[in-house]
Amino acid sequence: MPDPTPPAHPELVTLKIDGRTCQVPKGTNVLEAARTLGTSISYFCYHPGLSSPAVCRQCLVEVKGQPKLAPSCYTPVAEGMDVLTESEKVVTARAQMLEFTLVNHPVDCPICDKAGECTLQKMYQEWDGSPSRVDTGKVHKPKVVDLGPEIVLDAERCILCTRCIRVCDEVAKEHQLEMAYRGDREQLTVAPGKRLDNPYSLNTVDVCPVGALTSKDFRFAMRAWELYTTPSVCAGCATGCNDEVHHARGKIYRLVPRENEAVNKFWMCDEGRFTYKEIDTARVAAPRIGGETSSMDKALAFAAERLAGVPRELLGVVLNAQATNEDNYFLAKVAKALGITHVYLAGRPPKPERADDVLRSADVNPNTAGARVIANALFGAGKAKGTQQLNADIAGGSVRGLWILGDHVALDDEALAALAKLDVVYQSPHDNFLSDKVSVLLPAASWAEVHGTFTNAKGLVQRVRAAVEPPGEARPHYELVALIAKRLGVDVSVGAGALTAKALFAEMKGAVPEFASASFGREALPIQLRFAASRG
Ligand code: SF4
């Protein structure tokens, strides 16, 4: 992946664009320089995260003193340069290039999955809008081509920009796509003997400016303009890629990457995109006592009663690297107030085979770093024990009661057998092998249903936002903790107002040194994608 990080003191170049002066670092291209003035130049093949082959000629501008129009994506700024982006020559060239691009395009927008977020549609509306002059048959190319496990190609819609080829070569570092044939017969195809099956393959769908590459998972599931977008962070691993949750009427349809130069640049892995599917799988929507559905009130009273019946020195809490900082902090705070000293840290076991030097981390939890610093700050460095010790303590009888946060607690057979004899309060979004072994199961909200923060592997604290409502009686872990803690006589007040993730974060900043300079981030209401113009 190219590193666009500018040097600390870049040499600045001064130029004029449409009569306005701007100063940009040396090496910047004219297209990006124009952006700094709010001037939008049309383009297809350029992508700020990829190399620039200048193949589409959609971004032509006039540079005074040069006889021919220049591709702004490929032309570096020069001192004293005078650029025109709206001269008659440029406007004509722009419309002519669009007409040329559309000569063999099927214009099947009504049945195209990209309609509503297609760059070609947007450009035609903005820069051309004239009727087609094509009165001959169009060149036909393969349709519904199965390129790999996730992606389908419609070669007729392809405008030959090569972005998808470059994403594979430069981001995934695997040469899986290339062009075949020449002229108006040119078409995208897989490289000889290859399939489009790299772990980052769905980034090709994001960068495709048209509906040529579509995701098998999303195609025909929902029209883009009906979706709302909520900014969040992927819960698939410790990298914490910034993403957008696309949802409508309480259902999540896809996760797509959101630009963050410091974390994931423009990309996400395929596995991370599919984490939304786990949310609705085997959901717990109502409390259960001993496996039987119960009212929330009864379940909370039962949970408090069971925990109160265990001597404090034999009671343990399990923090979870799958839960937010706010959830972990609040359970740790309540545990400390109760005098509990057995603290464990659970989460999904690592998957070393998935780690690479692009984005994917072996740690498949979004908040290992956050849960650890919280435990260190509240109980002392290194005091939180891992799941190996949790297994040993359950089997050996060192703990008689547990208050567990989140799913994915790796218990072995011996500990599982012993667990049935313990008093266990289990807050989980999902049903799993623990559900019928615990005293009481409480329905918790998942990461897509709560506000809060995760701390990624580099220690960056990032905001997750509630995109959809939790099912049934499920609610954030910290609310469940508060409802039980109140019944145990613990003061659960946080600040002067209501108990919210924001209030917990504010308190945590004073209690956990690693959060001192972190920010909870701004509020962001979901935006309907119809107002987001185009994607790709
Ligand atoms: S499939 Fe899409 S991204 Fe790939 S070359 Fe064609 S238009 Fe460009």
Ligand code: SF4
């Ligand atoms: S690399 Fe990790 S955080 Fe990024 S998209 Fe993949 S699973 Fe999610």
Ligand code: FES
């Ligand atoms: S965007 Fe500049 S030539 Fe394609």
